[in-house]
Amino acid sequence: MDAQDTELKKELDAALKARRELGEEYESALDSFLEKVDLRIDGAVERRVRRQFAEQQVATARGGRAAEERDSWGERFGFGIVSLVLAIPLSAIGTAHADLPGLIVTWAGIVGVNVVQAARADPNLFGGRLRGRSREGGWED
Numbered sequence: 001m002d003a004q005d006t007e008l009k010k011e012l013d014a015a016l017k018a019r020r021e022l023g024e025e026y027e028s029a030l031d032s033f034l035e036k037v038d039l040r041i042d043g044a045v046e047r048r049v050r051r052q053f054a055e056q057q058v059a060t061a062r063g064g065r066a067a068e069e070r071d072s073w074g075e076r077f078g079f080g081i082v083s084l085v086l087a088i089p090l091s092a093i094g095t096a097h098a099d100l101p102g103l104i105v106t107w108a109g110i111v112g113v114n115v116v117q118a119a120r121a122d123p124n125l126f127g128g129r130l131r132g133r134s135r136e137g138g139w140e141d
Helices: 003-061 073-121
Strands: none
Touching: none
């Protein structure tokens, strides 16, 4: 709690005590205090929204995702481990039903899922730019 919050709390206490003691004659003082509180809350919310909006604009201007949207190394590593653990029973099922072609299809699927995950986590991994976009960030005709 900062000094302004403490000051507002003191003003609220004083306004409530004065209203109890003096009656409804001081209703305007209470209204003025509540207007101050309302303006302070509005200002705090507005600052927070502006800050978040600015952070999103900076992330967009840099061409990447926001920091909270990026996958951590642990998430990528975990995805790889899980896909390899699941590869064992999937390989057995594919081989049991279709011999070598079943095994090839199974591993093509496993590799495909991991390639898509890697490309999603790091868009620059497989070639840097998307097709159709110029170096300046605009679309080519």
